[in-house]
Amino acid sequence: MNSNCVFCSIINRDIPAQIIYEDEDFLVFDDINPSSKIHKLIVPKKHIKNLSEIGIEENKYLWNKYIDIINILKTSLKVLNFKIVINNGDKLQLVKHLHFHFLSGDDVNDKLN
Ligand code: AMP
Numbered sequence: 001m002n003s004n005c006v007f008c009s010i011i012n013r014d015i016p017a018q019i020i021y022e023d024e025d026f027l028v029f030d031d032i033n034p035s036s037k038i039h040k041l042i043v044p045k046k047h048i049k050n051l052s053e054i055g056i057e058e059n060k061y062l063w064n065k066y067i068d069i070i071n072i073l074k075t076s077l078k079v080l081n082f083k084i085v086i087n088n089g090d091k092l093q094l095v096k097h098l099h100f101h102f103l104s105g106d107d108v109n110d111k112l113n
């Protein structure tokens, strides 16, 4: 938990979010500024800055769970086509807490970001 981190504050229920999935390790909620019709953020509850800071054991554990969550979202949101975006590094990351963008809808384009 990092008290200066907006995603930790959401996980801690200090600030509101439209939460659509939660388990012991992950929270999924709507992006506040969506860039497509469906724009969810898949966020590990542990404050890890980005992929470069993830430990080896955490990597294996979280990655497995993360794939499961993507499939849960795919099914519950009834989407066949979707895109995952992971921004890494100070220049690309607005929020310095690891998160995975889940983007879908007719307005998702085929660009890399
Ligand atoms: P990035 O760090 O560039 O991968 O993007 C961070 C994302 O978090 C952006 O798409 C923001 O719109 C989103 N975001 C920032 N603050 C909040 C919030 N309070 N609730 C939901 N999404 C947020």
Ligand code: ZN
Pocket: 001, 002, 005, 006, 007, 008, 009, 046, 047, 048, 096, 097
């Ligand atoms: Zn955090």
